[in-house]
Amino acid sequence: MIRNYDKLIFELSKEGRQGYSLPKNEFKEQYCPCTLPANLKRTDAPLLPQVTEFDVVRHYTNLSNKNFGVDTGFYPLGSCTMKYNPRINEEICALPAFTSLHPETPVQASQGALEVYYNLAASLAEISGLSAFTLNPYAGAHGELTGLMIMRSYHAQRGDLKRTKVIVPDSAHGTNPASAAVCGLQIVEVKSTANGTVDVEDLKPLLDDTVAGIMMTNPNTLGIFETEIPEIARLVHEAGGLLYYDGANLNAVLGKCRPGDMGFDIMHINLHKTFSTPHGGGGPGDGPVGVRTGLEHLLPNPQVKKDDAGRFFIDSDEQSAGYVSNFLGNFGVLMRAYTYILTLGRENVKMVGPLAVLNANYVKESLKNEYLLPIEGVCKHEFVFDGLVDKSTGVTTLDIAKRLLDYGYHAPTIYFPLLFHQSIMIEPTETESKETLDEFIAVMKTVAREAIENPDVVKNAPYSTPVRRLDETTAARSPKTTYKQLVAE
Amino acid sequence: MKYFPHTTEDIEQMLAVAGLKSLDDLFAEIPQQLLFNKEFALPEAMSEAEIRRFFDELGSRNCRLVCFAGAGVEDHYSPSVINAIIQRGEFLTAYTPYQPEISQGTLQYIFEYQSMITELTGMDVTNASMYDGTTATAEAMMMTIAAAKKRNKVLVSATINPKVKRVVETYAKYQGVIVETVPEKDGVTDLATLEAMLAGDDVAGVILAQPNFYGIIEDYTGVADICHAKKALMVMNANPSSLAVLKTPAEWGADIACGDAQSLGIPMNYGGSYVGYLATTNALVRKLPGRIVGATTDVDGKRAFVLTLQAREQHIRREKANSNICSNQSLMALYVTIYLSLMGHKGLKEVNAASYGGAHYLAERLVATGKCTLAFDKPFMNEFAVKTTVPAKDIQEALLAAGILGGVRIADDMLLICVTEQRTKAEIDKLVEVVNNI
Numbered sequence: 044m045i046r047n048y049d050k051l052i053f054e055l056s057k058e059g060r061q062g063y064s065l066p067k068n069e070f071k072e073q074y075c076p077c078t079l080p081a082n083l084k085r086t087d088a089p090l091l092p093q094v095t096e097f098d099v100v101r102h103y104t105n106l107s108n109k110n111f112g113v114d115t116g117f118y119p120l121g122s123c124t125m126k127y128n129p130r131i132n133e134e135i136c137a138l139p140a141f142t143s144l145h146p147e148t149p150v151q152a153s154q155g156a157l158e159v160y161y162n163l164a165a166s167l168a169e170i171s172g173l174s175a176f177t178l179n180p181y182a183g184a185h186g187e188l189t190g191l192m193i194m195r196s197y198h199a200q201r202g203d204l205k206r207t208k209v210i211v212p213d214s215a216h217g218t219n220p221a222s223a224a225v226c227g228l229q230i231v232e233v234k235s236t237a238n239g240t241v242d243v244e245d246l247k248p249l250l251d252d253t254v255a256g257i258m259m260t261n262p263n264t265l266g267i268f269e270t271e272i273p274e275i276a277r278l279v280h281e282a283g284g285l286l287y288y289d290g291a292n293l294n295a296v297l298g299k300c301r302p303g304d305m306g307f308d309i310m311h312i313n314l315h316k317t318f319s320t321p322h323g324g325g326g327p328g329d330g331p332v333g334v335r336t337g338l339e340h341l342l343p344n345p346q347v348k349k350d351d352a353g354r355f356f357i358d359s360d361e362q363s364a365g366y367v368s369n370f371l372g373n374f375g376v377l378m379r380a381y382t383y384i385l386t387l388g389r390e391n392v393k394m395v396g397p398l399a400v401l402n403a404n405y406v407k408e409s410l411k412n413e414y415l416l417p418i419e420g421v422c423k424h425e426f427v428f429d430g431l432v433d434k435s436t437g438v439t440t441l442d443i444a445k446r447l448l449d450y451g452y453h454a455p456t457i458y459f460p461l462l463f464h465q466s467i468m469i470e471p472t473e474t475e476s477k478e479t480l481d482e483f484i485a486v487m488k489t490v491a492r493e494a495i496e497n498p499d500v501v502k503n504a505p506y507s508t509p510v511r512r513l514d515e516t517t518a519a520r521s522p523k524t525t526y527k528q529l530v531a532e
Numbered sequence: 533m534k535y536f537p538h539t540t541e542d543i544e545q546m547l548a549v550a551g552l553k554s555l556d557d558l559f560a561e562i563p564q565q566l567l568f569n570k571e572f573a574l575p576e577a578m579s580e581a582e583i584r585r586f587f588d589e590l591g592s593r594n595c596r597l598v599c600f601a602g603a604g605v606e607d608h609y610s611p612s613v614i615n616a617i618i619q620r621g622e623f624l625t626a627y628t629p630y631q632p633e634i635s636q637g638t639l640q641y642i643f644e645y646q647s648m649i650t651e652l653t654g655m656d657v658t659n660a661s662m663y664d665g666t667t668a669t670a671e672a673m674m675m676t677i678a679a680a681k682k683r684n685k686v687l688v689s690a691t692i693n694p695k696v697k698r699v700v701e702t703y704a705k706y707q708g709v710i711v712e713t714v715p716e717k718d719g720v721t722d723l724a725t726l727e728a729m730l731a732g733d734d735v736a737g738v739i740l741a742q743p744n745f746y747g748i749i750e751d752y753t754g755v756a757d758i759c760h761a762k763k764a765l766m767v768m769n770a771n772p773s774s775l776a777v778l779k780t781p782a783e784w785g786a787d788i789a790c791g792d793a794q795s796l797g798i799p800m801n802y803g804g805s806y807v808g809y810l811a812t813t814n815a816l817v818r819k820l821p822g823r824i825v826g827a828t829t830d831v832d833g834k835r836a837f838v839l840t841l842q843a844r845e846q847h848i849r850r851e852k853a854n855s856n857i858c859s860n861q862s863l864m865a866l867y868v869t870i871y872l873s874l875m876g877h878k879g880l881k882e883v884n885a886a887s888y889g890g891a892h893y894l895a896e897r898l899v900a901t902g903k904c905t906l907a908f909d910k911p912f913m914n915e916f917a918v919k920t921t922v923p924a925k926d927i928q929e930a931l932l933a934a935g936i937l938g939g940v941r942i943a944d945d946m947l948l949i950c951v952t953e954q955r956t957k958a959e960i961d962k963l964v965e966v967v968n969n970i
Contacts, residue, residue, distance in 0.1 A: 049835060052644050052873050062874035063611065065882050069957040070889025076777050079911055083749050085779050088877040089651035099613055099873050103641070103866075107622040110637030114621025120630075127535055128625050131580050137615065140591025146803035147601045147940045148594075149932060155593035156802045169573050181663035181804070182859035184846070192706055221846035221856035225674070227706045230851045270561050299559050300566045315859065319535075322627035323863030324638035325660065325823065327805040343702075365702030369604065369664045369695055369792070370803030378587075385586065388577025391533045397555040398538055404550040404558060421550070421558055445633070454631050459847070476537035477546060508633035510836040518828035518840040522817070524657050526647035529827050 121468025172303025186311025186330025276306025602950025665792025676737025756785025
């Protein structure tokens with residue numbers, strides 16, 4: 044039994060302890076920063092812990108025991124594609140021949156690293172049916188912003204300066220409108236039909252010469268494939284706009300169909316979703332952005348290119364949308380994603396989408412008597428329930444999520460998409476076995492039964508977690524965000 | 533395929549539950565012309581042994597160089613404990629801590645990270661992390677515009693790292709924000725001109741660097757007053773490692789501190805993953821982008837941590853959010869937290885002392901070769917610019933041939949050289965010898 048651990052690292056600190064060993068300072072006698080002018084130096088020492096190395100190892104190991112990851116158990120967090128994160132990826136990205144490279148290393152001394160970048164970009168272009176990719180953006184939302192910068196640059200370079208609006212479906216991820224706003228665009232929302240797809244009739248009147256483009260994800264956030272996408276692409280292009288593909292849901296169609304073939308001009312991919320790089324408790328991810336033929340020059344700088352002799356070099360294009368990162372993105376994440384693609388190979392990449400979709404449909408069909416399925420039919424990699432079928436006991440989606448924690452599962456995404464009041468968004472991913480899904484299905488049914496037979500049990504869950512439901516109101520009303528504020532109480 | 537658990541029998545049974553006959557039926561609604569029926573132009577699957585060989589071979593085409601380059605990325609020591617902890621699956625394979633009851637590990641280390649960053653910068657509050665130092669500075673720019681409301685101009689000192697400046701300029705361009713450059717004089721921000729540029733009462737923020745791009749520790753005495761008198765916010769992009777010794781952004785009077793925390797134990801990794809930090813005053817906390825973790829209690833009164841002030845964020849506010857940031861660099865914040873736990877303020881001071889010592893020793897020795905002079909007569913920490921009497925390119929190439937990454941060329945006759953505690957006297961002497969022999 045692991046004992047309950049609730050210390051902060053600061054609470055282990057004791058004057059005189061140390062957790063580091065540094066090389067001998069060979070210049071100590073001659074040079075000291077203590078000789079810097081007094082007005083350039085700080086007056087007090089920062090309050091940092093003084094602990095031993097062992098203290099640090101034990102502290103963070105104990106903290107990790109209070110955390111739940113994909114390695115711990117089933118993590119059906121919709122839209123986040125919490126698939127298995129292979130360990131070989133971790134080994135490869137930690138190779139010293141790559142980790143010790145300074146970004147200012149001349150290209151003749153970093154050919155191996157540049158080749159990883161170049162080949163990964165080419166692989167993503169092949170998989171998505173587009174012409175070229177940048178791997179510089181650091182995350183999905185950063186990719187969206189980069190893609191929208193490309194969209195604006197495209198119109199601006201054609202002298203088409205009126206296009207300041209971007210169309211976003213009402214079911215879109217929150218980052219879509221937020222990215223558009225950061226890019227200086229106005230958001231126009233397009234409605235969904237009763238079956239959850241973009242309402243083409245609602246879209247048509249929105250398409251005028253002030254529209255820069257549309258942002259879509261396909262399948263959408265309900266896990267439904269937008270079958271009218273060829274018509275939507277035709278309409279948007281006819282109106283002079285571009286189509287942006289939010290790659291958050293790419294796992295659904297990986298190997299089955301390609302955004303480029305659907306008519307999209309620009310897209311991002313979340314390497315931490317579709318390409319198995321670990322989510323790291325909230326990042327780092329990476330958000331490569333791809334473009335169709337004719338838009339390559341707009342990709343952000345710096346760009347990695349190959350000359351006729353097969354040598355890689357770093358270039359910048361004056362017409363580029365600009366610079367969005369320090370250098371070439373989260374390089375370690377790129378190493379992991381490339382490893383994953385090589386491990387799968389062309390024969391297995393094709394199976395990712397079908398198996399992910401199979402898992403989602405299996406769970407959906409197995410639970411639709413207990414949970415309200417607002418939209419019938421075959422889903423793609425994920426689907427959404429609108430809470431329980433029987434809502435008479437007042438058990439909410441939040442209660443269900445919390446009860447799942449007691450049974451050893453991470454909760455699905457809840458209260459998103461916003462189309463339903465009690466959304467429960469489930470994405471099982473292709474790396475989960477039938478046995479895992481069967482156990483999850485059984486637990487979901489148990490929770491549904493508890494909600495009827497003993498609703499208070501569900502409403503007060505969880506019970507077995509390291510902490511129970513939190514007082515979030517007080518946390519926001521008088522925020523304490525540092526140790527100093529906490530002890531000042 | 534080792535990542536797919538499905539047996540043929542599983543697939544049949546699962547399809548039956550879904551009322552389907554084949555995997556293709558799962559995609560039946562997709563218009564035929566959209567289906568991809570070809571082979572991908574990708575290599576065949578590789579075994580783990582082949583993967584290792586493949587990347588070892590690629591790695592052999594990178595050169596292991598003794599690093600004297602900086603310019604925002606420094607070759608500091610990264611303790612072995614960090615990687616051991618980072619690799620724990622409970623941290624590595626979790627996502628954003630939306631379910632705090634089973635995410636106290638992530639939430640608590642972010643709280644510790646926030647505590648440490650505010651200690652180093654002297655600021656009141658920081659967020660859970662930004663992508664890197666360049667985007668953190670761009671977000672700081674956006675904060676100044678949001679706080680000022682009716683102003684859309686920011687000033688950026690010419691002495692800031694140009695890689696930071698160009699990202700700020702890119703973000704600004706699309707938001708219709710005007711970026712003007714405050715000129716430099718003798719390697720530091722021209723403060724008289726800065727004051728004149730503020731006279732129009734139209735500037736939202738002023739972005740400065742410490743130490744600046746040339747490694748110089750600038751004297752910003754009185755600058756906060758100049759900015760605040762004109763209702764402009766002062767933003768300081770500071771190297772957090774140096775803040776164990778140097779006056780903090782808060783002490784200089786900055787409203788926002790930002791930068792890259794790569795110097796706090798993160799390997800150079802060919803440019804990423806790093807972590808940007810962004811810290812500010814209590815007055816501006818509601819303008820801060822990204823995740824913030826706060827302390828609270830659970831229903832049993834136990835201390836616990838939770839994402840807080842979420843009404844600033846994209847998943848709640850959509851287009852009205854402070855920023856579009858969602859995924860950040862949480863795991864890299866854990867790097868920094870473990871690093872600072874191990875080092876404490878004394879270790880970090882020793883890092884600074886050794887780096888300072890090596891840099892000043894090297895600077896003197898280089899000047900003695902007659903091939904270089906110090907570009908500026910100003911105080912510096914561990915990085916400095918030299919003017920070269922021979923083309924800087926020649927020096928770099930000679931050093932490269934000797935296995936040394938000899939700084940960053942910032943002009944045809946100027947090199948920016950950085951020394952960390954990892955550089956030995958022997959390595960420094962070798963560099964000097966190569967330069968001497970040119």
